[in-house]
Amino acid sequence: MVKEYIKVEDVTVSYDLRPVLWDIDLKIPQGVLMAIVGPNGAGKSTLIKTMLKLLKPVSGTITFDGKPYKEVQKQIAYVPQRGSVDWDFPTNVLDVVLMGRYGHAGWFKKISKEDKNKALLALEKVGMENYKDRQISELSGGQQQRVFLARALVQDADIYFMDEPFQGVDIKTERAIVALLKELKKENKTVIVVHHDLETVKEYFDWVTMINMKVIASGKVAEVFTDENIKNTYQNNQLTDIKEKHHV
Structure with missing residues (x-):
């Protein structure tokens, strides 16, 4: 039995009365490196945005170590999809990373020398220390993704959510990101x-959740990432089944 650290119970999400996620139940242990996989439109990004309170579910509850999001939000870091960010915003790399320290320092407090040192160390970890004064808009897609990862690292979070961090990056950047994710896992x-x-999936992750509007399977990669579950996840009749069952 999985001892849940993050618990999602009976969560349903819809856009304009159209179901996107239906009756989602998940129990996620502490210290796992988990992939969420599924076809386009399956609700993968919607799921993590709902867990982060960026979207409001129609029903259901989500807890983190038994607590609601508002009580643990300082322990949670989020790396959004690169395409959802306004990269023309006039700021440099170091300032973007320092934004990750505001949860600790407070938005209206002066950033300390310790905060700055943590930001520089995070940039060094992602190989971007030489770009600290560069405008964020001048970077390549892979470099921008590394900077956003550094911003998440300086939050000293317990839980990290990342929405397609490998999208649009070269293989060198992808391998560097994977190495950092595995380092985070080693830190529990x-x-x-x-x-x-x-x-x-098998190379990068130890846990996987497979969804297509509803959870098809969730657990250890070695146990649930099977050909049968992959087939069930990527078939196209999930929406039809849900609509017929619930008269949507």
Whole structure:
């Protein structure tokens, strides 16, 4: 039996009365490196945004170590999809990373020398220390993703949510990100990643949740990432089944 660290119970999410996620139940242990996989439109990004209170579910509850999000939000870091960010915003790399320290320092307090040192160390970890004064808009897609990862690292979080962090990056950047994610796991951090490449699931992750509007399977990669579950996840009749069952 899975001892839940993050618990999602009976969560349903809809857009304009159209179901996107239906009756989601998940129990996620502490210290796993988990992929969320499924076809386009399956609700992968919607799931993590709902867990982060960026979207409001129609029903259901989500707890983190038995507590609601508002009580633990300082222990949670989020790396959004690169395409959802306004990269033309006039700021440099170091300032972007320092934004990750405001949860500790407070928005209206001066950033300390310790905060700055943590930001510089995070940039060094992602190989971006030489770009600290560069405007964020001048970076390549892979470099921008590394900077956002550094911003998450300086939060010293217990739980990390990442929405397709490998999208649009080269293989060198992807390998560097994977190495950092595995380092977080060694520190008993819980890392949840929306992922699209099925070929790398076994190599990158130890836990997987497979969804297509509803949970098809969730558990250890070695146990649930099977051909049968992959087939059930990527078939196209999930929406039809849900609509017929619930008269949507």
